[in-house]
Each structure stands twice: as C-alpha cells, then as structure tokens.
Amino acid sequence: MGPDLMEHAVEEKPAVHMGLPLSNGKLAIWLFLVTEIMFFTGLIGVYIVLRNGTPTSVEPWPKPHQVHLIEWVGALNTFVLICSSLTVVLAHSALAKGNVSQAVGFITVTLALGTVFLVIKAIEYKAKFDHKILPGLVYDRVDGESGTEYYKQVLKDLEESDQIKIMIGLRDKFQQDNGKMPTYEELSELYSKKVGIPMTEDKEKRPSWLWYQMTSKGPERGLSAEEVAQRVEELVKEYPQRHLTEYVPFGNLWASCYFAMTGFHALHVFGGLVVFIIILIMAAMGRFGTQHESFVELTGLYWHFVDIVWIFLFPLVYLV
Amino acid sequence: MNRLEGVTMTEPQESEPHAGHAGIAVKTYFLIFGALAVCTAISFLVNEGERHQLIGAYAGFAMIFAVAVCKAVLVGMFFMHLKLDWTRLYFVIVPVMILAVMMLVVLLPDIVLAWHH
Numbered sequence: 001m002g003p004d005l006m007e008h009a010v011e012e013k014p015a016v017h018m019g020l021p022l023s024n025g026k027l028a029i030w031l032f033l034v035t036e037i038m039f040f041t042g043l044i045g046v047y048i049v050l051r052n053g054t055p056t057s058v059e060p061w062p063k064p065h066q067v068h069l070i071e072w073v074g075a076l077n078t079f080v081l082i083c084s085s086l087t088v089v090l091a092h093s094a095l096a097k098g099n100v101s102q103a104v105g106f107i108t109v110t111l112a113l114g115t116v117f118l119v120i121k122a123i124e125y126k127a128k129f130d131h132k133i134l135p136g137l138v139y140d141r142v143d144g145e146s147g148t149e150y151y152k153q154v155l156k157d158l159e160e161s162d163q164i165k166i167m168i169g170l171r172d173k174f175q176q177d178n179g180k181m182p183t184y185e186e187l188s189e190l191y192s193k194k195v196g197i198p199m200t201e202d203k204e205k206r207p208s209w210l211w212y213q214m215t216s217k218g219p220e221r222g223l224s225a226e227e228v229a230q231r232v233e234e235l236v237k238e239y240p241q242r243h244l245t246e247y248v249p250f251g252n253l254w255a256s257c258y259f260a261m262t263g264f265h266a267l268h269v270f271g272g273l274v275v276f277i278i279i280l281i282m283a284a285m286g287r288f289g290t291q292h293e294s295f296v297e298l299t300g301l302y303w304h305f306v307d308i309v310w311i312f313l314f315p316l317v318y319l320v
Numbered sequence: 321m322n323r324l325e326g327v328t329m330t331e332p333q334e335s336e337p338h339a340g341h342a343g344i345a346v347k348t349y350f351l352i353f354g355a356l357a358v359c360t361a362i363s364f365l366v367n368e369g370e371r372h373q374l375i376g377a378y379a380g381f382a383m384i385f386a387v388a389v390c391k392a393v394l395v396g397m398f399f400m401h402l403k404l405d406w407t408r409l410y411f412v413i414v415p416v417m418i419l420a421v422m423m424l425v426v427l428l429p430d431i432v433l434a435w436h437h
Contacts, residue, residue: 020408021408022405022408022409026405027412030409030412030413031412034412034413034416037416037417037420038416038419038420038423041419041420041423041424042423045420045423045424045427046427048424049424049427049428049431049432050431052428052431052432053431053432071364071367071368072364075360075361075363075364078360079357079360082353082356082357082360083353085353085356085395085399086349086350086353086399089349089399090346090349093344093346093349297401300399300400301400304395304396304399304400305400307395307399308392308395308396311388311391311392311395312388312392314363314388315363315367315384315385315387315388318367319363319364319366319367319384320367320380320381320384320385
C-alpha cells in the first residue's frame with residue numbers, strides 16, 4: 001500500500017490548461033471592442049485632423065453658439081452616461097453575489113439612463129434641424145453664388161418678422177402716395193405712429209435698418225454679402241428670436257463631423273439598450289439568473305466602452 | 321507516456337475570470353463614480369474659464385484632454401476590470417492603441433502640416 005501511494009504521488013503532474021487564462025466570451029468581446037476602438041479612432045481622428053488642417057486664423061472653427069451647441073447639455077449627457085456605467089457595474093456585482101432582483105433593478109436604471117441620454121441627444125438634433133445646421137445646408141461661404149444665396153436667405157429671414165411686414169406695407173403705400181421711396185427715418189416714424197411704440201434703440205442695432213439697406217436702391221446703398229454676414233453676427237446677439245441665418249465658416253464641415261461622430265455613438269448606445277431590454281425580458285419570463293453573470297459582465301464591458309467614447313467626444317465637440 | 325496526460329481540455333477555469341473581481345468592492349465603484357463626476361465638472365469649469373479668457377486656449381485644451389484621459393483610464397481600470405484582467409488582455413489592447421495613434425500621425429503630414437506650411 002505505502003509504496004503504491006508513493007508511486008502515485010511521484011507520477012502526479014500539475015494540470016495544464018489549454019488556451020488563454022480568459023473565458024471565450026471575454027476574449028471575444030474585447031476583440032470586438034478593439035475593432036470598435038479603431039472605428040471611432042477613424043471618426044474622431046479625422047475630425048481632429050480636419051479641424052487642425054483648416055486655416056482657422058482668419059475664419060475660426062464654429063463656436064458652440066453658432067451651431068446651437070449648449071455645453072452644459074453635453075456635460076449633463078456625460079454625467080448621465082457615467083451614472084449608467086455605475087449602475088451596470090453594480091448590476092454585475094449584485095448578480096455575482098446572487099442577488100438577481102437587485103441586478104434586474106440596476107439594469108432597469110441603466111436602461112432608463114441610456115434612454116435619457118438618447119432623448120437629450122434627440123432634442124439637440126432637433127435644434128440643429130430647426131436651424132438648418134445640417135451638412136450641405138449651412139452657409140459657410142459669402143463669396144460668389146454662395147454669397148448671393150446667403151443674401152437672399154437673410155432677406156427672407158428679416159421679412160418674416162411682423163415688424164418688417166408692416167414696414168413693407170408702409171413703404172409701398174408711401175411710394176404709391178408720393179411717387180418716391182421713403183427714407184429710413186420717414187419709414188421708422190410711420191411705423192412708430194402705426195404701432196404706437198417709438199423706436200428708441202440705436203439705428204445701427206436695428207434689424208429693420210439692415211433690411212432697409214439690403215433692399216434700398218436709393219442714397220443708402222445695398223450691402224455686400226460679407227457686410228450682411230457681419231451685421232447678422234451682431235444682430236443675432238440682440239435679437240435671437242428673429243432666427244437670422246448666420247454665416248458659419250466651416251459650418252458644413254463641422255456639421256458632417258458632428259453628425260457622423262455623435263450619430264454613430266448614438267447608434268451604439270441604442271444597441272446597448274436593446275441588449276438591456278433583452279435582459280429585462282428574460283427576467284420577466286423568469287429565465288434570468290446568476291448563471292447570466294458573464295452575460296451581464298460582457299454587456300457591461302460594451303456599455304463602458306460606449307461611455308469611454310463619449311468621454312472623448314464631449315470635450316472634442318462641445319468644449320475645445 | 322502520453323504527453324497530454326494531466327492536460328485539461330475544458331474552458332479555462334470558468335471561475336478564474338470572476339474570482340479576481342471579488343477584489344473590487346462596491347464602495348470602490350462609488351468612489352470612482354465620484355471621481356468621474358468631479359472630473360466632468362473640472363472639464364466644464366476649465367472650458368468656462370477659457371471662454372472668459374481666464375485660462376489660455378492651449379492650456380485649457382491640455383487640461384481638458386488630460387482630464388478625459390484620466391476618466392477613460394478610471395473607467396477602463398475599475399469599471400471594465402482591467403485592473404484585474406490587464407495581464408490577460410494587454411496583448412489585444414496595446415497594439416490597437418499604437419495603431420490608433422499611428423492613424424492620426426500618418427494623416428497629419430498631408431492634411432495638417434502641408435497646409436500650415
């Protein structure tokens with residue numbers, strides 16, 4: 001008996017495991033994530049390269065207010081995603097400890113936070129659509145044909161206001177009665193009498209003066225597209241409600257980069273939400289348990305990656 | 321003697337990937353979350369400082385980018401468990417990081433430097 005035991009002990013070899021010290025699922029998700037890193041590097045890298053490659057010393061890259069970007073909204077979205085990263089990792093932790101209902105609760109919160117992110121993104125996109133900050137629709141040049149188109153667009157914006165509509169009527173009537181065009185002062189006086197409100201602000205700061213100059217063929221000459229762009233930039237600060245179309249240098253390039261980067265990121269967020277919905281459906285059907293710990297962990301890895309992408313997107317798009 | 325004696329052909333220790341994760345406590349997750357929230361606030365405040373010309377443009381950019389890198393490292397190390405799994409995953413992640421930087425560097429001469437010169 002004794003020698004047999006000894007023989008057995010000598011022949012015992014330590015177990016050797018084939019393959020990596022890593023589960024197949026984890027290896028697979030990381031291989032997928034590194035391809036996604038390259039995907040977003042392509043998008044973000046091109047944005048960085050294009051932005052640094054544009055001659056912005058004379059005409060700077062669009063400022064956030066020019067393209068209707070609000071920094072605190074981006075910061076809020078960042079915070080929402082960070083919270084969702086916390087809740088998904090807490091879900092995994094809860095599941096690892098065998099607390100399935102708590103894990104399902106955390107997954108629900110993660111889904112809700114992801115939805116909040118997409119809703120805020122949708123509101124931001126709506127602002128872009130409303131102001132026509134879309135690739136190909138931004139007026140980013142004021143020379144040649146583009147300048148003429150910009151001139152017509154600003155005139156159209158100005159003539160949409162009630163004030164200018166009244167002034168147009170008064171101008172036409174004056175011309176009919178007197179056989180000549182009124183001066184701006186005459187027109188302003190007629191307008192003030194009609195509405196019963198005097199025009200007190202400085203003439204140069206009035207949208208109506210810009211309109212008059214753009215349409216005048218009299219002593220006050222018409223303006224060039226460049227001059228119109230400069231005046232609109234000043235008026236937009238005083239009269240944001242007039243929705244005057246701004247000249248935004250490199251605006252189309254900005255819009256293309258913005259929608260490409262944030263659009264693909266939003267699609268990735270949506271993909272993550274689909275997986276969370278699947279988990280919740282499984283839980284509702286009573287088919288979700290501690291055996292899905294790895295599934296939740298791998299989903300969490302994907303979700304954290306989406307968060308990391310936004311961590312870089314937010315400063316590049318909203319801040320710098 | 322059979323050379324495969326003693327070799328286990330099963331999934332490499334189902335428990336091993338998760339055994340180390342017991343090392344990251346829930347309290348740590350909350351601490352990291354707090355750090356991430358603070359970092360986000362710092363980036364926002366630096367940007368406001370830059371807008372009001374309290375901080376220079378280049379200094380502001382450097383600070384904001386450094387904060388972003390810190391946040392990414394915190395998320396990667398703690399939330400993605402790389403603190404525990406790094407030795408098992410570096411061979412996948414490091415080459416991609418090199419390639420990502422290379423992609424930018426390769427594009428710079430034709431698009432950025434050519435213009436500025």
